[in-house]
Amino acid sequence: MKRGEREQAVRRVMERAVAPVPPELCADAVRRGDRLLRRRRLARRALWVLACAVAVAFAVWSATAHPWVEPPSQTTPPVTDW
Template sequence: MNLPEREAAVRRLLERTAPVVPPDLYGEAVRRGGRMLRRRRAARRVLWAVLCAAAVVFVIWAVTVHPWVEPPSQTTPPLSDW
């Protein structure tokens, strides 16, 4: 399709009458958009709650287990009765 053909096609599209829009389209779009925003907000809150719970569980585990402390060596027997 060369330039004059494209220009003619665009002119034909612009000269047509606009399609008829259903009268309840705006209300339906607002309702769906509101529902989508509520779902997104709820999902975000649930994810933050799960993240906070995981952080609390990790801190409690780290305080009780002390994973940064090196375990005592079990390879040599204790020295006694010298």
């Protein structure tokens, strides 16, 4: 389909008479949108709390375990005469 034909088809679809929009549709959409925003806000806050808890737990663990320090050797090297 060429561009001109597509434009004409779109214009025909747009010019057709459409059924009137129900009056309660806007209120339902607003209610659903508010609920969606509240859920997203709650999920975002929960993830931030979880991320902060993970960061604190990692800081406490690294402060007590010292993972950057090389562990002591389990065996001693053999002693040779000097």
